[in-house]
Amino acid sequence: MPYTRKFYIADTHFQHNEIISSCRRPFLSADLMTEYMVNRWNEAVGDSDLVYHLGDFAVGLEDAARVASIFRRLRGRKILIYGNHDLRRGELHPTIASLAWDRPPAAALETTDGGHRVFMSHYAHRSWPAAHYGSYHFFGHSHGNLPSCSRSRDVGVDLLDVDFTPRTFVELVKDMA
Secondary structure, three states, rough: OOOOEEEEEOOOOOOOHHHHHHOOOOOOOOHHHHHHHHHHHHHOOOOEEEEEOOOEEEEOOOOOOHHHHHHHHOOOOEEEEOOOHHHHHHHOOHHHHOOOOOOOOOOEEEEEOOEEEEEEEEEOOOOOOHHOOEEEEEEEOOOOOOOOOOOOOEEOOOOOOOOOOOOHHHHHHHEEE
């Protein structure tokens, strides 16, 4: 079996027209943005790799067939730590719930990567499990408007070093304290 790499990403907002202007994304349309991100994803991620998506996978969830098509085109096994746009009235949106996630979507999750503990949530936390013992915290939601602190950082597509591409732990922590 091939070696499995882990990747992290948040806030793709596939098919979301309004995110282009509100986050100053350099795309003329949601379709162009979606295609660009699908291509970037597939250039980085292999079929046996694992991608932790830290919320806000897609918008326009009423078009379940379109969201499912985007999901199927993305390489790798996918785990969702859901965000506010993945919910409807406080529950996982049926379109998001119907996708073939590697495990049931969760509000928060921990993993280890390269011997390091990583706590993941869509939202930034000031404190997280094992924070005082060297663990890391990856989050989304803030679209680059909340600065990293200590071992906590935004992994959303809008950050320059993420650049609309799933990134590895090593890539994400290289400039952290």
